[in-house]
Amino acid sequence: MESLVTEIKxxxxxxxxEKCGIIKIADMADFEEKLNERMEHLPETKPFYERFxxxxxxxxxxxxxxxxxxxxxxxxxxxxxxxxxxxxxKAYLFDNRIDERAKEHQESLRFEAAMQKIGLKTExxxxxxxTALRWAAVxxxxxxxxxxxxxxxxxxxxxxxxxxxxxxxxxxxxxxxVKECPEHCNLCVKSCPTAxxxxxxxxNPLSCISFLTTFGGRNLPHERCSxxxxxxxxxxxxxxxxxxxxxxxxxxxxxxxxxAELSEHISLEKVLKMDYDFLAQVMPAKxxxxxxxxxxxxxxxxxxxxxxxxxAEYAEPIxxxxxxxxxxxxxxxxxxxxxxxxxxxx
Ligand code: SF4
Ligand code: SF4
Numbered sequence: 001m002e003s004l005v006t007e008i009k010x011x012x013x014x015x016x017x018e019k020c021g022i023i024k025i026a027d028m029a030d031f032e033e034k035l036n037e038r039m040e041h042l043p044e045t046k047p048f049y050e051r052f053x054x055x056x057x058x059x060x061x062x063x064x065x066x067x068x069x070x071x072x073x074x075x076x077x078x079x080x081x082x083x084x085x086x087x088x089x090k091a092y093l094f095d096n097r098i099d100e101r102a103k104e105h106q107e108s109l110r111f112e113a114a115m116q117k118i119g120l121k122t123e124x125x126x127x128x129x130x131t132a133l134r135w136a137a138v139x140x141x142x143x144x145x146x147x148x149x150x151x152x153x154x155x156x157x158x159x160x161x162x163x164x165x166x167x168x169x170x171x172x173x174x175x176x177x178v179k180e181c182p183e184h185c186n187l188c189v190k191s192c193p194t195a196x197x198x199x200x201x202x203x204n205p206l207s208c209i210s211f212l213t214t215f216g217g218r219n220l221p222h223e224r225c226s227x228x229x230x231x232x233x234x235x236x237x238x239x240x241x242x243x244x245x246x247x248x249x250x251x252x253x254x255x256x257x258x259x260a261e262l263s264e265h266i267s268l269e270k271v272l273k274m275d276y277d278f279l280a281q282v283m284p285a286k287x288x289x290x291x292x293x294x295x296x297x298x299x300x301x302x303x304x305x306x307x308x309x310x311x312a313e314y315a316e317p318i319x320x321x322x323x324x325x326x327x328x329x330x331x332x333x334x335x336x337x338x339x340x341x342x343x344x345x346x
Contacts, residue, residue, distance in 0.1 A: 004118065005172045011114040012071050015107040018155060019072040021140025022172040025058055025065055025165075031135050032056035041202065048205050055132040058165060062123055065165035068131060069115070069122075070140045073104050076158030076249050078256045081263040087305070088266070089210060089235020090158065092287055094256050097126050097160075099286060101257040108162060121167040127288070133161035141174035147181050147200035148188035148239040154178055156249030157240045181245065188239040194225040197239055209236035213301050214289035218328075220304050221335040230308050233271065233301040234287050262286065271302040272317045276325070296326040303332045307339055315342055 005022060012020035032053055039046045058065055075094035084093060096102035108126065115122050124130050134151040137143060143153035150157040154177060181200075189197050196208040205211050207225050209232050220226045229236075240246055265278070279295035290297045303321060306314040319342075321333035336342075 004120075004168065005170050007118055008069060008115060008120075008170070009172060011118075012069075012111055015111045015114075016104065017071040017073050017107075017111070018153060018159065019142045019174065020172070021070050021137070021142045021174050022166075022170045023068050023070065023136060023139045024169060024171060025067060027139045028056050028058060028068070028131055028136065030056075031132050034135070042204050045205060052132060055135075058131060062165050064121060064167045065123065066169040067166050067171070068136050069164045069166055070133070070136045070142060071111070071162045072137060072142050072153055073107075073160045073162070074155045074158060075104075075160055076155055077251045077254050078259075079252045079254065080250075081260065083267060084263055086231050086237075087233050087268070088287075089232070089237050091160070091237075092235045092289075093259060095160075095286065098288055099257075103257075104160070112164065115164065115166065123165045124163065126162070129161070130163050130165055133163055136163050137161050140172070141176050143176050144178055144180070145201070146188075146243070146245060147186070148197060148243060149201060149203050150240055150243075152178055152245055156246040157243065158246070158249055178245075185244065187242045187244065191238050191242040193230055193236075193238055194228045196225075209238075217301070218294075218297070220300055221332060226304050227308065229304060231268070231305040233268070233298065233305050234290070268302045268306050269314070269317050271298050272306075272321055274298065296324075296328045299324065299326070299329045300332045303329070303336050307336045310340055318342065 008022065009020045035049050035052060039049050054061065075091070078094050080090060080093065096104040096108070099105055112122055112124065134145055137151055138145050143151055146152050146157070151159065151161065153159055186200065189199060194207045194209060197203045206216065209229050211217070212223065212225060212229060213232055213234050213236070217223055265274070276295055279298050280292035283295070283298065284290065284292050299321065303318060306318060318333050318336050321329050322337070324330050324333065
């Protein structure tokens with residue numbers, strides 16, 4: 001008869017996950033030390049990091065939990081619409097967390113049901129993670145964290161992580177086969193457009209483009225980094241794209257459900273002209289870090305990207321945005337006109 005550990009791992013692999021490991025809840029305790037270290041190094045990040053301290057004390061909320069099952073799934077197998085390269089981070093294009101059409105989403109539900117069927121109590125947070133996923137995955141030996149802070153397996157960093165709490169004390173620790181970063185490599189640090197990744201393993205989330213284009217960056221005209229954010233409007237892949245350890249890891253053999261259709265609606269100009277109903281209803285169903293109440297943020301991000309790589313055809317949509325129904329968009333458009341020295345339309 002298979003051991004419970006083998007049963008869980010086999011179930012995960014049969015659902016399509018690349019890897020599965022199990023750590024004890026106590027293995028998360030030193031995550032708090034890491035958080036404290038980061039907050040001491042960059043005190044302004046305290047409000048950002050403080051909310052994650054609960055990840056080191058999971059039994060306060062889930063007293064029954066004994067272990068954490070961690071799974072890795074690859075997304076570097078999907079075709080990236082050419083015109084979205086450099087606009088939207090790839091992890092978000094292939095985000096399956098709330099997308100019920102994604103086969104990985106269905107597999108995740110089936111894996112959870114399989115664990116419950118073998119008698120385990122489970123809990124997860126599919127949307128935001130029940131614990132610090134990269135930390136847990138490293139502890140489970142499923143891969144390593146590189147100097148750009150991303151988690152890598154043999155498939156590179158193009159992987160999603162998921163975790164479940166379970167009520168049995170089990171352990172399944174793998175030995176990662178990936179090589180460490182080359183000794184003198186600092187391509188990721190050198191390439192970070194905003195210097196958010198200021199040194200290896202040290203990133204200021206508040207100046208990371210991924211943060212500024214999603215949860216943060218609500219005042220882009222006065223944002224110190226707006227000029228360094230390039231063409232990104234949701235996420236940023238620079239420190240992963242430049243990494244030699246990601247070389248040849250993207251296979252692009254499959255189409256992600258409904259992405260091709262959605263991508264036809266997305267370009268800087270189309271986003272700036274986009275109907276607010278579409279921005280509030282369709283976009284958050286996939287890109288949920290910008291909520292429907294903040295739909296204006298898409299337009300502000302698009303204007304910023306236009307300013308950073310200005311083309312003559314952007315003038316018209318920027319002028320039009322001066323009459324947008326949202327004050328933030330109007331303010332951003334006025335800012336862009338001044339910044340670009342465009343003459344105000346009469
Ligand atoms: S995601 Fe972009 S902005 Fe953030 S650390 Fe990496 S390169 Fe820098
Ligand atoms: S770019 Fe170089 S230093 Fe940075 S994560 Fe990749 S291999 Fe490591």
